[in-house]
Amino acid sequence: MADSRNDIRDDADLPVVVATPDPKNVQELTQYVTVLLQQMQERFQTMSDQIIARIDEMGTRIDDLERNISDLxxxxxxxETEK
Known part of the structure; x- marks a missing residue:
């Protein structure tokens, strides 16, 4: 049985690009916050996709177990039940 835990990316693998670490005006601050929010959204989406994939895999495994139990x-x- 393959272990799917190895295919999960670590957060350290995700690129971190920050617009300006020390914003000097409102435009730079807006751009900084926008980029930061986009990065957070991408990370949450990646985690969500990984969770859904694991849930789907778990459902498949449960179906297989039910089928195997039924076959057994x-x-x-x-x-015969004892009375």
Whole structure:
């Protein structure tokens, strides 16, 4: 079984580009905040996509487990209940 934890990117891999670290006027401050918000949105979107992918994978695994349990129960045949 493959371990999908290795395909998750670390936040350190994401590029960090800041407009101006020390804004001098309102325009630079606006640009700085805009870029910062865009970066946050991109990171949240990446994390959201990763979470959804893991949930989908978990759903598939649960479906497989249910199918395997059903197959095992069918192979075992009907059990007599003791009274």
């Amino acid at each position: 129960m069918t192979q075992a045949g009907p059990e």
